[in-house]
Amino acid sequence: MTRVFRRLASLAASLALMATLLPPSTQASEIVDMRGRTVEVPDEIDKLSIDDGRYLVALSLLVPDPVDLLAAWPRDINRLGRASYERYREAFPALDGLPSVASSADNFDIESVLAAAPDVAVVSLGRGPTDAQVAQLQAAGIAVVFIDFFTDPLEHQSRSLRILGRLTGHESQAEAYLAFRREHLERISARLGDDTPAPSVFLEAHAGITNDCCFSAGNGGVGQYIDFVGGHNIGADVLDRASGKLSLEYVIASDPDVYIATGGPDLQRSDGLVLGGEVDAATARESLERVTQRPGIAQLTAVKTGNVHGLAHQLLNSPLDIVAIEAFARWIHPQRFADIDPGVTLETINRRFLAVPYEGTGWIDLAASR
Secondary structure (H helix, E strand, C coil): CHHHHHHHHHHHHHHHHHHHHCCCCCCEEEEECCCCCEEEEECCCCCEEECCCCHHHHHHCCCCCHHHHEEEECCCHHHHCHHHHHHHHHHCHHHHHCCECCCCCCCCCHHHHHHHCCCEEEEECCCCCCHHHHHHHHHCCCEEEEECCCCCHHHHHHHHHHHHHHHHCCHHHHHHHHHHHHHHHHHHHCCCCCCCCCCEEEEECCCCCCCCCCEEECCCCCHHHHHHCCCEEHHHHCCCCCEEECCHHHHHHHCCCEEEEEECHHHHHHCCCCCECCCCHHHHHHHHHHHHCCCCHHHCHHHHCCCEEEEEHHHCCCCCHHHHHHHHHHHHCCCCCCCCCHHHHHHHHHHHCCCCCCCCECEEECCCEC
16 A cells, blocks of 8 residues: 555656646636637737737826737828827837837738737638637637627627737726726717607718818718717718718718718818817817818808818727717717717826826817817
């Protein structure tokens, strides 16, 4: 019996020694992404790659240093706005040294992701890698997770932020922000009923980016926000996708009650609507006046009655969209939502959540500004 115990003790000691010599096992867990795929991801994730610079804003809602999480990003500075990019760069100098991967607006570049070697590649629903490329990345030990802040924002926004919370180990921060967002959404929806009139709304995306008319919201995407706040999006009547192009003749014939334009700092080159981080209110208002004086647009009832508004595109396609939704609500139903102030909401987000506060002229109208 003693010999048996000795042999068992010797075997246990040998196994313990072998365990110290072997590399530690990598624990993994499963996550369901926005394509409905069950993806195995490491329990401890050090680095992510992202294919949309606006995901940097989403990450900054969750962690004090979002750049420290990144193995690579697409350098699509136009999506952030130059001033916002400079603020992130100043706060996190390591941003300059990050490798580049393809933006979701471009064809997926698998070589750049493989070279960056993230633990997880976060990619955009509707774009991103093919199934064959996903298999290649997974074979190289890189998990691929799809999220979505664009095609179906009201449905997918919360789930996508929860995914980022899980990937970064900051689930509680994600839930705190989502509770804040949900409270503000419920405050709007509670005031709308079946008897609420639905003013017709024309949203011109990237207003003035070209000489012809008009990029607009359709079914899904930004159009969901118009529906949510009790408006009727004229683009959804003819576009079967999230965005597309409307003819000027159609816009004139529809003669919308409300005109909303979106723009950004990069539209200064085309004399379009200029809004965002480095833009002051006077410049933004002047550019809104300019784009509404184009032939056809100037004849719309919304323009003649002054129901004209502009929104920085950087407030869309990200969890900051609650600010845009509140602005839409005030513009479309000014009496019903007179006490809702998107400026106060943004100030709260800056103070409580964002690692790099959003600054600049986020929205404007021809009567007043914030």
